[in-house]
Amino acid sequence: MLAAIEISTGLLGFFLAIPLIAMTGSRPANLWLGLFILSVSLLSLAFPMYSRFPALFGLFDWPLASVGPFFYCYVRSVTGLGNSLRQRWHFVPLALLVVALLYGRSQLSGPDLLGLLLRGSVFSMALLAFQVLAAGYALAALYRLSQYRQRLREHYSSIGQRDLIWLSWLSIIFIALLIIWIPSNLLGGFWSLLLILGRLITLYLVGWFGLRQTAVFMSPIGIGTVEESSPAVPAGEDRAAIISVTQSVASAEESPFGDPVDVGGHKYSRSGMTDAASHLIGQRLAHWAVHECGYRDPDIKLSDLAGRIGTSPQLLSQYLNDVLGMNFFGYINGLRVAEIHNMMRDPGNEARTLLDLAFAAGFNSKSTFNASFKKISGLAPSCWRRLHGWTSAPIGQDVAASASGQTSP
Numbered sequence: 001m002l003a004a005i006e007i008s009t010g011l012l013g014f015f016l017a018i019p020l021i022a023m024t025g026s027r028p029a030n031l032w033l034g035l036f037i038l039s040v041s042l043l044s045l046a047f048p049m050y051s052r053f054p055a056l057f058g059l060f061d062w063p064l065a066s067v068g069p070f071f072y073c074y075v076r077s078v079t080g081l082g083n084s085l086r087q088r089w090h091f092v093p094l095a096l097l098v099v100a101l102l103y104g105r106s107q108l109s110g111p112d113l114l115g116l117l118l119r120g121s122v123f124s125m126a127l128l129a130f131q132v133l134a135a136g137y138a139l140a141a142l143y144r145l146s147q148y149r150q151r152l153r154e155h156y157s158s159i160g161q162r163d164l165i166w167l168s169w170l171s172i173i174f175i176a177l178l179i180i181w182i183p184s185n186l187l188g189g190f191w192s193l194l195l196i197l198g199r200l201i202t203l204y205l206v207g208w209f210g211l212r213q214t215a216v217f218m219s220p221i222g223i224g225t226v227e228e229s230s231p232a233v234p235a236g237e238d239r240a241a242i243i244s245v246t247q248s249v250a251s252a253e254e255s256p257f258g259d260p261v262d263v264g265g266h267k268y269s270r271s272g273m274t275d276a277a278s279h280l281i282g283q284r285l286a287h288w289a290v291h292e293c294g295y296r297d298p299d300i301k302l303s304d305l306a307g308r309i310g311t312s313p314q315l316l317s318q319y320l321n322d323v324l325g326m327n328f329f330g331y332i333n334g335l336r337v338a339e340i341h342n343m344m345r346d347p348g349n350e351a352r353t354l355l356d357l358a359f360a361a362g363f364n365s366k367s368t369f370n371a372s373f374k375k376i377s378g379l380a381p382s383c384w385r386r387l388h389g390w391t392s393a394p395i396g397q398d399v400a401a402s403a404s405g406q407t408s409p
Contacts (some may be wrong), residue, residue, distance in 0.1 A: 003048040005196050009203065013041025016207055032074035032083070033210050037203065039063035039070055044199050057110035058101040064130040065094040068137030071174060074210075075141040075167060079148040093133060127185075131178045138174045145171070153329035154317055155302045157295070160365035166209040173202055273318050277311075281319045284309035295335040298364035302328045333372040336361040340373065340381070344389040354381045 020034030046060040069090040073083045104113045145168050152159050177198045184191040288294055288309055297304075305328075306313040320331050339361040343349045349357065358369040358381075373381045 002192055002196065003051070005193075005200075006044050006048045009196060009199050010041045010045035012200075013037050013044065013203055016203060017041060028082075029074060029077035032070055032077055033206065036067060036070040036074055037206055039067040040199055040202060043067065044196070055110040057113055058105050061101060062094065062098050064127065065097040065133070066091065068134030069094070071134075071171075072137040072141050072144075075144050075171075078167070079144060079164070081144070090137075093130070097130075128182075131181055135175050135178045138171045138178070141171045142168060153327045155313075155328060157300050157329055157332035157362070158298055158364050158368065159329065160368055166205060170202065170205050173198060173205070177202070273315055273322075277315060278319055278323060281309065281311050281315060282323065284311070285316075285319070289335055293339075295332045295339070296360070296362040298359075298362050300332060300362075332362070333368070334376055336363055336369075337373050337376045341377075341384075341388070344385045350389075354385070 017034045017038040020030045020037065024031040024034070040063075042060045042063045049060060050057055072090065073087060076083055076087070107113075145164055149159070149163055152162055156162060177195060180191060180195045180198060184195040285305075288305070292308075294300060294305065294308060302313045302317060306316040309316070317328065320326055320328055324331060326334070336358075340357050343352075343357050343360065355366060355369075358366070363369040363372075370381065373379075373384070377384050379387070
């Protein structure tokens with residue numbers, strides 16, 4: 001029965017891998033995903049095929065040295081890092097294993113080679129080394145995904161469709177499979193079944209999420225200047241009021257949104273930001289937040305806002321980090337929470353649900369809304385509404401305070 005499940009798992013992987021590899025030209029990440037699935041498929045087929053056809057020994061073993069690098073390269077590709085020629089060194093162990101297998105097959109038949117390896121301890125140590133290597137790549141993938149989510153918050157106000165949480169879970173399952181492999185080979189039985197089911201879950205996750213995942217590309221936050229041709233604050237606006245809501249909070253050790261202030265960070269060391277540019281960005285940013293309410297756009301990006309206020313994404317990001325002490329994600333969602341505070345205080349919104357208010361303010365994810373609201377307000381949305389709702393605060397008070405990096409009472 002176990003052999004039948006292993007063969008079915010391997011064949012399922014082939015049906016997923018071949019179309020992906022064939023579509024490499026339209027999406028580079030498909031190649032790495034397809035090769036990773038192919039590796040899992042061949043490893044699933046190894047034992048049932050060797051038990052029936054010992055002469056095939058060696059043909060299904062090369063993925064031992066490639067499954068980790070293929071997975072890591074897929075994570076790099078789908079997070080927008082790409083894979084240059086410098087990544088070729090990841091496949092040195094694969095080349096060495098293939099050469100060793102070819103040499104062994106040229107000297108001995110499949111059954112003789114298998115018997116020789118099983119009688120020695122070198123083969124077992126080599127297998128363990130490849131498992132450890134694959135686990136290292138899975139851990140490296142988790143680290144890259146963590147870095148990716150940090151960058152994501154610098155560029156996007158809504159990350160629910162881009163955070164690749166499923167890929168982190170896949171990395172954890174991958175590591176678990178590598179650990180289960182040891183008792184599976186030593187004890188068999190339950191552990192072998194658990195290993196096979198884990199491979200099926202891996203293929204399910206890849207099939208459900210990976211086949212429709214598009215890469216997210218983000219330009220690095222670094223050098224930039226204010227555009228000379230950018231529009232000024234519209235005439236007739238109360239410039240004193242606009243300036244008042246952009247007072248610097250750079251002296252604070254931590255922003256009210258919980259993000260650490262990173263004044264003078266090395267990533268901005270060559271940005272060319274001047275006091276005049278910072279002042280002008282602050283004016284335009286406050287005007288946009290208070291009068292245009294562009295944060296209500298559920299998918300607004302850093303580049304969108306930078307273009308709207310006439311500056312570069314690099315300088316806007318520096319202003320948010322150095323002056324307001326928060327990233328783009330925290331800034332936009334802070335404005336959204338401030339708007340929800342106002343709506344909760346309005347008796348006219350008493351019948352509206354929390355989710356309705358969240359969507360009206362620009363949130364497009366219930367989980368992001370709840371997390372952001374609690375982080376900023378210190379209370380869950382329902383508790384805050386119960387304590388502070390329907391008090392008729394002055395219109396715009398909270399949004400103006402958030403635009404300047406101040407919290408509501």
